Amino acid sequence: MKTFIFPGSFDPFSLGHMDIAKRSAQICDKLVVAVMNNRAKKSMFTAEERVAMAKECLKDIPNVEVISRESLLVDLYRELDASAVVRGLRSESDFRYEAEMNAANTLMFPQYQVIFLPCRADLAFTSSSIIKEVAFYGGDISRMVIPAVEEMVHKKVLDNQVEKT
Numbered sequence: 001m002k003t004f005i006f007p008g009s010f011d012p013f014s015l016g017h018m019d020i021a022k023r024s025a026q027i028c029d030k031l032v033v034a035v036m037n038n039r040a041k042k043s044m045f046t047a048e049e050r051v052a053m054a055k056e057c058l059k060d061i062p063n064v065e066v067i068s069r070e071s072l073l074v075d076l077y078r079e080l081d082a083s084a085v086v087r088g089l090r091s092e093s094d095f096r097y098e099a100e101m102n103a104a105n106t107l108m109f110p111q112y113q114v115i116f117l118p119c120r121a122d123l124a125f126t127s128s129s130i131i132k133e134v135a136f137y138g139g140d141i142s143r144m145v146i147p148a149v150e151e152m153v154h155k156k157v158l159d160n161q162v163e164k165t
């Protein structure tokens, strides 16, 4: 039984994330999509909201489970007896960041394995930060996320604006 973990902050879950999840689910028995916290980023959505988004995006893939976890990735890896972590790679700058994370995770847990999947070329330059920036200014994010996520992002932007008035 080969379990892969696809971890991320998924704030929000994008078409790029969906593509990586779909492709990795094809090469393992079970894919655990883990909504986690990146302490370098301030999330727009709560962990519960991010789990709901990921579940909606991945509802048609039978061997996917979505969880949220506030722990080290290596602790989750150990707990699930995972075979590998999957991460999408968009650019050279992603590679540098991923190489650092991989080095730290391997020092903490030498059995840790990571698989990098190149992102779909047309989605290679979108990111959750860009999606939030475009949505903040009322731009069109319909080619970056599914309609249900688009609605949640626009609602969150509006709610945040109302909160500030």
Ligand code: PNS
Pocket (backbone or CB within 6 Å): 007, 008, 009, 010, 036, 037, 038, 039, 041, 071, 072, 073, 074, 100, 101, 102, 104, 105
């Ligand atoms: O989507 P992101 O923000 O690039 O995902 C980064 C994430 C959440 C996978 C990473 O920050 C993480 O693994 N967080 C859990 C805590 C942890 O293990 N940190 C040490 C990584 S060196």
